[in-house]
Amino acid sequence: MSILDRFLVTDQVAVVTGAGRGIGAATAVAFAQAGADVVISARTADQLEVVAEQVRAAGRRALVVPADLSDLDAVAGLAHAAYDEFGRLDTIVNNVGGTIPNAFLDTDAAYLEEAFHFNVTTAHALSLAAVPLMLKDAPAHDGGGQKSIVNISSMMGRSAGRGYLAYGTAKAALAHWARLAAEDLAPRIRVNGIYVGSVMTSALEFVAGVPEMMQQLETKTPLGRVGEAEDIAAAALYLSSRAGQYVTGKMLEVDGGIQAPNLDLHLPDLGA
Template sequence: MSGTGSILDRFSVVDHVAIVTGAGRGIGAATAVALAEAGADVVISARTPDQLELVAGRIRALGRRALVVPADLSELDAVAGLASAAQDEFGRIDIVVNNVGGTFPRAFLETDTGFLEESFRFNVATAHALTRAAVPHMLASLDGRQKSVTSISSMMGRSAGRGFVAYGTAKAALAHWSRLAATDLAPSIRVNGVFVGSVLTSALEFVAGVPEMKAELEGKTPLGRIGEAEDIAAAVLYLASPAGAFVTGKLLEVDGGIQVPNLELGLRDLTGP
């Protein structure tokens, strides 16, 4: 990576092939477009074809190719199948972004083992299934282009908050999975993640219509605002591109500076009769 070129050249992923899950909207859509702006062709997948086609249109308007794969990515065979779809269409895989995931908050006594297992499957097993399927294709095309995996975790994976025992546990597992996978896949493939804070995506749409809740989120965030999907997309581009060539096994905190949850869910203390 030494040379006299512009530092901005290190953020280029021209002619790389990326897979982005959960790419119909929010962080996934912003990430897919950001990678295309930096020169990548992108495989995008989510449940809703109409949303994916809108994202694909933005990618193609940038002069890059987009492969739309509508799928229920909670199904492990479906998410793993994205690797072969990328290989068949583009002949290589360079970047994997494990963005699909999420779990609604739930009180402790309402969090049964089935809900916990479902959260782990949707947030961790999906990332493992896709990455495991993609790795052989990535190794088959080691030609000097960066190979990277980036997974979207959450600040709840490093902090504690009432109501997040399933979601926080799964996101903590995803973060540590990234560290362990980085060790297994070095030096050929870098693996990193992002601890995401409050970002105004569909999961927080209800906040925008409740001024008091929006003010609470902003007031408890040191930088004084809710994050944007592009804030996360920029971090993913750094980690996935040659700009992050000396980074692996790390979790980048993109959360506005928060150390504890910035929205009170109003769950009561558990006490005796």
């Protein structure tokens, strides 16, 4: 096996949530190009079909499952859909999530609970449904093997910034969930995650048209640019392939080198 072969996931099956665009779409296509069949899910069927065509162009199969992934039954059902369609399940990429920044006094308990539900509880529901299916053909002791769960977190889960209380708290929980689940599921399933920095997806579309904001993002990032969805997809592939077979319970920081938020939301001081 050459070193490049370690990055292949030939004939494996991956479920990617939030796969209609952005990081999820790029990850689904990356897995297909590396040899996997994929189950892709998001709200918008038309977007999923575009991604599915890219998967098929890579010579792999795509199962499209339009769904509201805040619904726990729907998100858990993706694991069974993968197994029923392809007869195996190797990787879960918990990508769906996100929460709009908010001032502290506007972040009520319901808003915080909604952020936790969408970013953490959904990932747990899918993983909980997936693990028994993954174990059906996971060797008891194979040194790490190919069964993998990857959580897409955010650098706001390890840093502090005004306005990100709900989002950052949820993403921090998602990261620590990965560390804890890695202990529970070792050695048969590896669990890791990615602290994502500023990546040019739909979440940053409002910034793209404002030169001053784009300049702020770029100049406050040590590598001098906003990330691409493929930067994260490549990390997810590494963590799920034999290239990452000795990695579990870890969080990769794929963020251009930033140590603090690189976009000022200009939220005022209390009482200002």
